[in-house]
Amino acid sequence: MATAETAVSLSDVRKTYRIGEPVHALDGVSLEVPEGSYTAIMGPSGSGKSTLMNLVGCLDTPTEGEVVVGGRAVDTLDDRERTRLRGTEVGFVFQTFNLMPRLNAVENVALPQLFQGIDRTERRERARDLLERVGLADRGDHLPNELSGGQRQRVALARALVNDPAIVLADEPSGNLDTDTEAEILDLFDEFHDAGTTMIVVTHERHVAERADRIVHLLDGRIERIEELEGDGAVEPASRTGSSEPTEADSE
Amino acid sequence: MNPLESLRLAWRSIRGHKLRSALTTLGIVIGIAAVIAFVTLGASLQAGIIGDISPDDQRNVYGWAADPDTEGGPLAGAQPVFTDDDLAAVGDLDEVEAAYGYATIQTQAISNGEETVAQGNGLIASGPSYIREERLAEGRQFRQGEREAVLNPAAANQFEENVTVGDELTVTILGGERRTVEVVGITDTSEGQSPFEGFESSPRVYVPTDPYYTEQASGLGAGGGDDGGDNESAGESGEARFLAIIVEAPSDDEADIDAARESATDYLESDRSDASEFLGDDLAVTFRTSTELLQQLQDVLDLLRNFIVGIAAISLLVGSIGIANIMLVSVTERTREIGIMKAVGAQNRDVLGLFLTEAVILGVIGAILGTGLGLIGGYVGAEYVDLPLVYPLEYVALAIVVGILVGVLAGLYPAWRAARTDPIDALRYE
Ligand SMILES: Nc1ncnc2c1ncn2[C@@H]1O[C@H](COP(=O)(O)OP(=O)(O)OP(=O)(O)O)[C@@H](O)[C@H]1O
Ligand SMILES: [Mg+2]
Numbered sequence: 130m131a132t133a134e135t136a137v138s139l140s141d142v143r144k145t146y147r148i149g150e151p152v153h154a155l156d157g158v159s160l161e162v163p164e165g166s167y168t169a170i171m172g173p174s175g176s177g178k179s180t181l182m183n184l185v186g187c188l189d190t191p192t193e194g195e196v197v198v199g200g201r202a203v204d205t206l207d208d209r210e211r212t213r214l215r216g217t218e219v220g221f222v223f224q225t226f227n228l229m230p231r232l233n234a235v236e237n238v239a240l241p242q243l244f245q246g247i248d249r250t251e252r253r254e255r256a257r258d259l260l261e262r263v264g265l266a267d268r269g270d271h272l273p274n275e276l277s278g279g280q281r282q283r284v285a286l287a288r289a290l291v292n293d294p295a296i297v298l299a300d301e302p303s304g305n306l307d308t309d310t311e312a313e314i315l316d317l318f319d320e321f322h323d324a325g326t327t328m329i330v331v332t333h334e335r336h337v338a339e340r341a342d343r344i345v346h347l348l349d350g351r352i353e354r355i356e357e358l359e360g361d362g363a364v365e366p367a368s369r370t371g372s373s374e375p376t377e378a379d380s381e
Numbered sequence: 382m383n384p385l386e387s388l389r390l391a392w393r394s395i396r397g398h399k400l401r402s403a404l405t406t407l408g409i410v411i412g413i414a415a416v417i418a419f420v421t422l423g424a425s426l427q428a429g430i431i432g433d434i435s436p437d438d439q440r441n442v443y444g445w446a447a448d449p450d451t452e453g454g455p456l457a458g459a460q461p462v463f464t465d466d467d468l469a470a471v472g473d474l475d476e477v478e479a480a481y482g483y484a485t486i487q488t489q490a491i492s493n494g495e496e497t498v499a500q501g502n503g504l505i506a507s508g509p510s511y512i513r514e515e516r517l518a519e520g521r522q523f524r525q526g527e528r529e530a531v532l533n534p535a536a537a538n539q540f541e542e543n544v545t546v547g548d549e550l551t552v553t554i555l556g557g558e559r560r561t562v563e564v565v566g567i568t569d570t571s572e573g574q575s576p577f578e579g580f581e582s583s584p585r586v587y588v589p590t591d592p593y594y595t596e597q598a599s600g601l602g603a604g605g606g607d608d609g610g611d612n613e614s615a616g617e618s619g620e621a622r623f624l625a626i627i628v629e630a631p632s633d634d635e636a637d638i639d640a641a642r643e644s645a646t647d648y649l650e651s652d653r654s655d656a657s658e659f660l661g662d663d664l665a666v667t668f669r670t671s672t673e674l675l676q677q678l679q680d681v682l683d684l685l686r687n688f689i690v691g692i693a694a695i696s697l698l699v700g701s702i703g704i705a706n707i708m709l710v711s712v713t714e715r716t717r718e719i720g721i722m723k724a725v726g727a728q729n730r731d732v733l734g735l736f737l738t739e740a741v742i743l744g745v746i747g748a749i750l751g752t753g754l755g756l757i758g759g760y761v762g763a764e765y766v767d768l769p770l771v772y773p774l775e776y777v778a779l780a781i782v783v784g785i786l787v788g789v790l791a792g793l794y795p796a797w798r799a800a801r802t803d804p805i806d807a808l809r810y811e
Contacts, residue, residue: 188724188805209728216726227721227808231397241725244382288725 135197136296136327137162137185142194144180144350154180155191156350164295167318167328169338172347178331181347182300185329187215199295216241220289224301226281228273228288234260235269238287245292259287263317279310286317296327303337315340382731384738391739394711402743405707408700409747409787410754413780416693417755420776422762423686427679429768438513439633440478442642443577444626444649444668446660455576455674460664461622464655465595471628471648476640478631481508481525482623483577484594487555491586493540493548504530504552505578505587506594507627512568512587520546520566525589530562535571536584537564552586554597562588576674577625582767595621622655628668642668697783701791704743708736708795712802719799720807733800740792741785748784752777 183189238256263283303311451458472480523529571582598621630641
């Protein structure tokens, strides 16, 4: 993991909104996110967390500075290329799920692949696989309004993963969920992280952030400090050691 | 995204708003239905009319004298100027096969024995060959100078007991005088035999100009007994002048027809004719074939059709605005969905295609329903006026094309708006 390349790199990024008095949503942010890392972003409301996520997710371009995602400078791309990068390189999980209300779970999960021109049967197969992975194998035909909040978030998660993105971005993914469901979602994040996906998660909650390798604290559009957490399993040392023991046993 | 996928998604959102979509397409339905119905009717009308001109009629030229500036169909502004002598002289011309007068004698009623039926159509007086041989279902042509008549089926069947060849009828002409006629033939159709009559089906009684018209025009009254067979005495006895003249060319060859028409015109406009005393600056002789007369009718039909198409075009325009309006509402309503799609990798053209497809589906559904409705309308109309049904299939294809076009035009701006939606703004949209 130490030799990992950079998945996302921001150098002196500024995002300024000019509605009357200019608002510096981001005011000179530089950050390197290594491939396969797990980063949590914390900060008070209005500190620029969502703005940062939108930039990394190729939904937006910075006013100044450079954002590099998957080796490509986002602001040099035209709208089409940026859309393609967004569709293939990153998976977005939103606080409000953002599922298509008239599409069922399978179709929602398959939606990003529709725009990649992938064949219908292949799409559905992949979507069902992913739904199974997030524990919703039996809910494929349900519409979003027939699912619980946690189930919806898991559908959204499956959708974020459908194109095998290198980076998964989650903007307050558990904000609307109770503790049990939240834990389920976070466990899934750990699973993806273990599988090598770069995770960036925005959260207000310390215990959510503690699942990450490090916590980036934002304040007024600047990085206040970066808190490195011990190992990447601070919250679940038991499972880590549990999984490493047999390995040692095997090698012996 | 492939078009089939767009179609599937678009269809789904249309189905999500059934009533709204149905109302939206209504404008298109009405517009297209109007065009198709009237075009079908027009085509059927045309087939009904053109289909009735037999080759024998094709060699006829129909003439009348009217103010040269008069506009209109057959007999418009016609004045009675042709005498029997004129007819005979024209008939003797080398280029002319036969010539006879044409007139209608106004009537009140016809009796078959005890039974009397009202008859306002009048007697149609002309020459024997006016009823062409092949048009006779029974009997023979009437003879000039005889008190004979040929009836069409509508006239023969209007009595309790159908009239057959050999029956004697009594005709009460306007003014109350009575004439007897012997039925010598029945035609095979109730439609008109020439453009002078019009082409619609109605009861008609065909008689020779002599004696019926001559005695009528010369004011001889009821006195004309059965001895009216003498052609010359009838000609001398009065100044019977005909409104119309029918000239038969030797063949339906265009050159023959033109030759007949020219020599007849030349003769009638020369000093040798009786008609010439009325002709001159005020009146001129017009000769037309049925095809030419039909062309006039056709022009009127075309004008009418263009008018309807114009109205339909307005309806289509209104329909397009309806679609555009609904699409705009739909785009606003689905801003968040658009944002989601773009956030997960939908290109601008995917979104554009999706909304455009939706508009096109609405347009095409409208066109298909409109076409169906229009064909039914045309069918009912053609049934009602008893015309052979002709479906102008090229218009059906055209209607679908128009539907697509309307959809594209109406959908373009809303779809463009949707495509340009900024995903971040859209996702924030409540
Ligand atoms: N489209 C916009 N127009 C104007 N100002 C904006 C816009 N988007 C964000 N901002 C401003 O930028 C700043 C940062 O917003 P951002 O959404 O990134 O905050 P956040 O850290 O995600 O807050 P929260 O925790 O409440 O979600 C805020 O002050 C906000 O008002
Ligand atoms: Mg936020």
